Amino acid sequence: MDFADAANLTSPAATRDPAGAFALLRERDRVWWSDRHRAWILTGHADVVDALTSPQLSADRISPLEGRLGAARRDASVATRDHLRSWMLFNDGDVHRRLRAPVGRSFTPRRVERLRAFCTELVDHLLEPVTGGGDAVVDVHQQLFAPLPAVMIAELLGVDRADAEALQAWSDQLGLFVLGVAHPDQAAAAAQATAELIAYFETLVARRRREPAEDLISALVDAERRGELAADEVVGAATLLLFAGHETTTNALGNALVALLEHPAEQARLRDGSVDPVDAVEELLRFEPPAKVQVRYVADGHTRGGHPLERGQAVFCAIAAANRDPAVFPDPDRLDLERRPVSHVAFGHGAHFCVGAALARLEMAVTLPRLARRFPDLAPAWGADGPGYQPAVVMKPLQHVPVTLGPAARLPGG
Numbered sequence: 001m002d003f004a005d006a007a008n009l010t011s012p013a014a015t016r017d018p019a020g021a022f023a024l025l026r027e028r029d030r031v032w033w034s035d036r037h038r039a040w041i042l043t044g045h046a047d048v049v050d051a052l053t054s055p056q057l058s059a060d061r062i063s064p065l066e067g068r069l070g071a072a073r074r075d076a077s078v079a080t081r082d083h084l085r086s087w088m089l090f091n092d093g094d095v096h097r098r099l100r101a102p103v104g105r106s107f108t109p110r111r112v113e114r115l116r117a118f119c120t121e122l123v124d125h126l127l128e129p130v131t132g133g134g135d136a137v138v139d140v141h142q143q144l145f146a147p148l149p150a151v152m153i154a155e156l157l158g159v160d161r162a163d164a165e166a167l168q169a170w171s172d173q174l175g176l177f178v179l180g181v182a183h184p185d186q187a188a189a190a191a192q193a194t195a196e197l198i199a200y201f202e203t204l205v206a207r208r209r210r211e212p213a214e215d216l217i218s219a220l221v222d223a224e225r226r227g228e229l230a231a232d233e234v235v236g237a238a239t240l241l242l243f244a245g246h247e248t249t250t251n252a253l254g255n256a257l258v259a260l261l262e263h264p265a266e267q268a269r270l271r272d273g274s275v276d277p278v279d280a281v282e283e284l285l286r287f288e289p290p291a292k293v294q295v296r297y298v299a300d301g302h303t304r305g306g307h308p309l310e311r312g313q314a315v316f317c318a319i320a321a322a323n324r325d326p327a328v329f330p331d332p333d334r335l336d337l338e339r340r341p342v343s344h345v346a347f348g349h350g351a352h353f354c355v356g357a358a359l360a361r362l363e364m365a366v367t368l369p370r371l372a373r374r375f376p377d378l379a380p381a382w383g384a385d386g387p388g389y390q391p392a393v394v395m396k397p398l399q400h401v402p403v404t405l406g407p408a409a410r411l412p413g414g
Contacts, residue, residue, distance in 0.1 A: 022321030031305030039314035086236025102223030153245030158215025377406025
């Protein structure tokens with residue numbers, strides 16, 4: 001990869017190997033201005049951690065977006081932008097704390113852990129039609145990694161499992177807008193998806209007001225009754241949890257499997273149980289984080305890394321770079337499932353640390369070892385360009401993960 005490819009975060013080379021691209025940028029400067037992306041790119045671990053906790057930087061990505069959209073896309077995305085303003089993800093300070101508190105109280109590790117058996121059964125159910133054998137190619141992304149997180153978050157929210165597929169599709173369309181994936185009709189598609197999601201969750205929230213249940217929607221309705229959330233904020237929290245709980249985990253699973261298949265010795269260790277799945281997941285999250293960049297905007301002009309940052313400028317906190325910083329992680333480009341990378345920032349850092357981290361960890365710790373053991377001869381079936389990646393700045397989104405499975409093994413309890 002040459003520097004020109006590395007400097008374009010959506011180039012084919014940088015899309016396939018963002019960590020490699022960020023490493024080249026880090027060699028140039030740990031705080032580097034990109035003319036192409038009109039943003040400062042932070043590639044050092046210490047720089048990223050500091051930026052993610054700095055009051056001089058804002059998580060509000062919606063207001064700056066308005067100024068960058070053309071008139072047609074700005075008009076088409078009004079409803080989408082208005083809805084996204086209710087997401088805690090795009091708010092700071094007291095507003096962020098108020099929106100996050102009810103979700104944090106409800107989205108507990110204990111509540112998530114109760115889903116372990118459900119997750120195991122779901123993995124087996126989704127793999128049931130796949131028998132393996134021969135050289136047939138299966139897209140494990142479409143078969144397993146896309147539907148599983150959608151059903152899991154639907155179960156936690158209290159959504160009818162039969163609706164999970166429709167919700168997944170709406171979430172995907174919204175993702176085109178939120179993640180900045182290149183798509184000519186993304187504003188119109190996101191607007192339609194937003195309308196569908198809002199209507200769906202308004203109906204569900206109204207039902208939970210009448211008939212409370214043991215789910216996250218009911219917990220959010222309780223927060224509304226206590227005056228902690230407005231009605232539109234309850235719906236906003238629900239759509240955020242659906243999107244974050246589905247989109248990011250789908251890509252985390254896919255990229256983790258790609259990493260394992262490209263490191264067959266580590267894949268074998270996970271398959272034969274010689275490494276703790278919990279440790280393995282932490283290393284996979286370090287190696288291929290769910291988001292490669294977290295975006296902030298300069299709220300107050302200041303100096304960072306010797307460079308003057310001006311109010312309104314974008315700042316790309318490169319999570320994928322921080323997690324491969326050789327100053328923190330020895331031999332950072334080596335996947336080692338026994339490494340204990342306690343300093344990784346795969347789920348962010350500080351006030352915006354991912355509220356669904358426990359659920360993502362559970363899904364990865366259950367799914368990846370079970371898949372590896374069910375199909376011991378699992379192997380990649382893609383070419384030199386890798387599996388099907390979409391170019392995007394924020395994430396490393398996959399469309400396809402084609403594999404050959406080999407014969408299926410019978411698992412205990414399956």
